[in-house]
Amino acid sequence: MTRLPIERIRNLGIIAHVDAGKTTLTERVLLFTGRIHAAGEVHDGTAHTDHHPIEQAKGITIMAAAVSCDWRDHRLHLIDTPGHADFTIEVERSLRVLDGAVVVLDAVAGVEAQTETVWRQADRHGVPRLVFVNKLDRPGADLARCLREVDARLGARAVAVTWPHVVDGVLVGVIDLVALEERRWDPGGGDQRRPATELSDNLMAARERLLDACADEDPAVLEALIEGREVTSATLWAALRRATLAGRVVPVACGAAYKDVGVQPLLDAVVALLPSPRDRGDVHGVDGGARPPDAAAPLAALAFKVVFDRHGQLTFVRVYSGVLARGAQVRLARGGRTVRVGRLVRMFADQREDVDRLEAGELGAILAVPITGGDTLSAPAQPIVLEAIATPEPVVRVAVEPVTGDDRERLPLALARMIAADPSLRLESEPETGQTLLAGMGQLHLEIAAERLATEHGVQVAIGRPAVAYRTTLAGATRLDVEHARQTGGPGQYARIVVEIGPAPRG
Incomplete structure (x- = not known):
């Protein structure tokens, strides 16, 4: 892939509640950008980003997958993340290194529990975002209700930029509310546009809300509206972009990814509204100092994910400034070691494309170099330490027992690698039960961890409920007062013993 200027790069994640259609949307993005020739499907295990055998068998995403594609002379580095709450670490570390996000909603279910969770994660990292209301072809789909829920439950100012175009009860395309154009996808003729003719009351109300948001952002738009003059699409997009980057509005696109509806307008919105690495500004070190998003600056990169496979360790990195080049010496913040970068690759799901260098704003991976997830890579002569990735506290525990003696010998190394790759897993020892x-993060998380121990590391384990260490304590307090007196003709004996006993405080 040809290297593009940093202003034309978009690093974004697809985040959502489980089953909102993230992976299906990702497949259509890859299809319509020409990266693949046929879209894979989640239900038959052919989705490109769900490449792990467990994902294909269960029909869910368990690991974030990175892909790249081009749209309208822009490079999109896209990460498809899991929607299940058990794999929240994948969303957390992805948002840590991304510049923007697309939040996918199910048009029937609306805002769901995990939607709120990923929204808070994006808020915590200050990530500008768009919303894509998916599955508008389903019975019960309601875009207007979804917009209200984004306002009420997520605390955002939702502004629709596309509206469903329905003919005889069938979703056939969307209407671009900025240009007031009908847009359909024709497999034979591509993206078809024509002026919108059927303008419903709901559509015009959404258009007015969009114009109001632009007028709040740009006095020139307000003046034009007051005077009854037309406002160009370019002016409206520019106003929406400023409001989106500042977090004052959240643009909402809509469609049905499985039916190939609304994907191209969403891609246009991604390019027009989400930030480039340059827009995100300098990256700051925890101990002071900052690096600009510029290839000419000293290197600053973050290792945000580690994976172990049959080829060894694969470390995913985001380059914030400078250049990460093959063969270069880089300093690791943890321990102050200097290591040599060997093979560099750009990932497309589980496929690897060798590259000579990764420049500021780019995502890629380093092969066969021992690097800890969350570590900072910097120029040896100009070190910097970036903020590490937050890891959630575990909430569920199971007892793990190797099945055979060979499994017992291999288990420590296998668990160490799994925990390095997934820091939301934690190994604990219970001294009272042994x-x-x-x-x-949940029962599914731990069941899949056990399955991966078997399939990826060849270690069979049995998991079960942790044993309970029962303790005996006194039910109540008592006092014993005993006197002893004995006279034998001599001095005699006398003693008094007082004993008080009771339960100790808990803990």
Whole structure:
């Protein structure tokens, strides 16, 4: 892929509640940008970003997958993230290194529990975002209700930029509310546009809300509206972009990814409204200092994810400034070690494309170099330490027991690699029962961890409920007062013993 200027790069994540259609949307993005020739499907295990055998078998995303594609002379580095709450670490570390996000909503279900969780994660990282209301072809789909829920439950000012175009009860395309154009996708003729003719009351109300948001952002738009003059699409997009980057509005596109509806207008909105690495500004170190998003600046990069496979360790990195080049010496913040970068690749799901360098604003991976997830890579002579990635505390624990003696020998290394790759897993030892406990974010998380131990590391384990260490304590307090007196003709004996006993405070 040809290297593009940093202003034309968009690093974004697809985030949502489970089953909102993230992976299906990602497949259509890859299809319509020409990156693939046929879209894979989640239900038959052919989705490109769900490449792990467990994902294909269960029909859910368990690991974030990175892909790249081009749209309208822009490079999109896209990460498809899991929607299940058990794999929240994948969303957390993806948002840590991304510049923007597309939040996918199910048009029937609206805002759901995990939608609120990923929204808070994006808020915490200050990530500008768009919303894509998906599955508008389903019975019960309601875009207007979704817009109200984004306002009420997510605390955002939702502004629709596209509206469903329905003919005889069938979703056939969308209407661009900025240009007031009908847009359909014709497999034979591509993206078809024509002036919108059927303008419903709901559509015009959404258009008025969009114009109001632009007028709040740009006095020139307000003046034109007051005077009854037309405002160009370019002016409206520019006003929306400023409001989106500042977090004052959240643009909402709509469609049905599975039916190939609304994907191209969404891509146009991504390019027009989401930030480039340059827009995000300097990256700051925890101990002071900053680096600009410029290839000419000293290197500053973050290792945000580690994966182990049959080829060894694969470390995913985001380059914030400078250049990460093959063969270069870089300093690791943890321990102050200097390591040599060997093979560099750009990832497309599980496929690898060798590259000579990664420049500021780009995502890629380093092969076969021992780097800890969350570590900072910098120029040896100009070190910097970037903020590490927050790891959630585990909430569920299971006892882990190797099945055979060979499994027992291989288990420590396998668990160490799994925890390095997924820091939301934690290994604990229970001294009173002697059990080894694996802690994680939920029952599904731990079941899949056990399955991956078997399939990826060849270690069979049995998991079960942790044993309970029962303790005996006194039910109540008592006092014993005993006197002893004995006279034998001599001095005699006398003693008094007082004993008080009761339960100790808990803990």
